[in-house]
Amino acid sequence: MTGLDPLLVVEHLSVEFPTDDGALHAVDDVSFAVMPHETLGIVGESGSGKTVTSMAVLGLLPTRARVSGAVRFRGQDLLGMREKDLEKIRGAKIAMVFQDALTALNPAYTVGDQIAEAVTVHNQIGRDALATRVRELLTLVGIPNPSERAEQFPHEYSGGMRQRAMIAMSIANDPDLLIADEPTTALDVTIQAQVLEVFGRIQERTESAIIIITHDLGVVAGVADRVMVMYSGQQVELASVDDLFYNTRHPYTAGLLASLPRLDRRADKADRLHRITGQPPSLVFRPSGCSFHPRCPEARIGGLCTEVVPELREVAQGHLSACHFAQDIFGVERVS
Ligand code: SF4
Numbered sequence: 183m184t185g186l187d188p189l190l191v192v193e194h195l196s197v198e199f200p201t202d203d204g205a206l207h208a209v210d211d212v213s214f215a216v217m218p219h220e221t222l223g224i225v226g227e228s229g230s231g232k233t234v235t236s237m238a239v240l241g242l243l244p245t246r247a248r249v250s251g252a253v254r255f256r257g258q259d260l261l262g263m264r265e266k267d268l269e270k271i272r273g274a275k276i277a278m279v280f281q282d283a284l285t286a287l288n289p290a291y292t293v294g295d296q297i298a299e300a301v302t303v304h305n306q307i308g309r310d311a312l313a314t315r316v317r318e319l320l321t322l323v324g325i326p327n328p329s330e331r332a333e334q335f336p337h338e339y340s341g342g343m344r345q346r347a348m349i350a351m352s353i354a355n356d357p358d359l360l361i362a363d364e365p366t367t368a369l370d371v372t373i374q375a376q377v378l379e380v381f382g383r384i385q386e387r388t389e390s391a392i393i394i395i396t397h398d399l400g401v402v403a404g405v406a407d408r409v410m411v412m413y414s415g416q417q418v419e420l421a422s423v424d425d426l427f428y429n430t431r432h433p434y435t436a437g438l439l440a441s442l443p444r445l446d447r448r449a450d451k452a453d454r455l456h457r458i459t460g461q462p463p464s465l466v467f468r469p470s471g472c473s474f475h476p477r478c479p480e481a482r483i484g485g486l487c488t489e490v491v492p493e494l495r496e497v498a499q500g501h502l503s504a505c506h507f508a509q510d511i512f513g514v515e516r517v518s
Contacts, residue, residue, distance in 0.1 A: 188215035189358055189391050195251035197234050206465045208234040210415040221385055221392040223402030226412035227462050232395045236361050240278060241268045274304040277357040279349050281364040286348055287336040293347045294332025300354035319350040323380045342373030349380055363395045381405050399438050411435050414463055414473040417494050421501040431503035431512050433480045480511050
């Protein structure tokens with residue numbers, strides 16, 4: 183594998199859960215790649231399939247899930263891998279940061295002990311080197327006075343510091359890939375910015391690639407290299423972060439952007455036009471055609487939008503959109 187090979191390749195991933203009403207299509211034909219050292223943001227509302235996608239990558243789906251497609255990490259097929267082998271990859275090569283740091287940390291042990299345990303699960307390391315490593319990790323995630331802080335218990339940490347301690351545990355083994363699921367959701371805006379800075383620092387100072395999963399496009403704006411937007415278990419747009427924000431090519435993304443608070447302008451007419459109303463559809467009884475059509479302000483009723491599922495296609499260099507009318511709506515030149 184060279185530095186130019188993707189670290190993670192997901193191809194035509196679909197995940198279904200059987201229900202009494204029929205199959206629930208949690209993830210539908212999703213494909214993407216993550217390059218070494220890249221930060222990919224996966225954005226969508228609750229139920230869009232973003233977390234199920236990451237669980238499939240980590241092999242953490244319940245056994246009743248029906249999974250198809252391929253997930254390859256450094257060329258190794260993860261979907262076909264035995265649990266014993268997957269366990270060696272999880273935590274050491276691919277690590278996860280969960281949303282709820284308070285419940286994820288054990289209140290009975292010091293933060294330093296818990297970080298030390300994360301290091302020693304996959305490494306034999308002497309006592310002094312271990313203490314140094316714990317301090318290094320706390321420093322990397324921006325926790326001051328690491329020697330004293332390592333001796334404290336989770337309840338002595340603020341919410342933002344607990345989240346940073348969780349991130350320190352996740353990167354304890356220098357993972358090649360860090361997956362952070364809604365890492366800032368429970369935090370106020372100022373602390374959110376501090377935690378996001380930590381991801382920027384990890385990207386600068388380590389070799390890790392990062393996937394940040396969030397419902398909030400604002401979260402990925404400052405940290406992601408590329409962003410994939412999901413809706414109803416499907417990809418609707420994938421582009422570099424700048425292209426996604428400044429040359430949006432899908433009405434759903436335009437709606438998400440229009441609902442972001444902006445200090446630099448009042449809501450204008452374009453924002454009002456693109457604002458998303460209604461609720462995401464059922465994943466069992468998905469609307470025909472484009473699953474966004476019942477909420478899309480641009481939908482053409484009685485035609486392609488309601489009858490034909492739009493393909494994810496390249497509408498500009500490196501910019502994919504699953505909208506039949508991306509060109510008409512956003513004035514883009516079709517590449518293929
Ligand atoms: Fe809207 Fe039609 Fe594009 Fe779907 S295909 S996003 S309904 S315009």
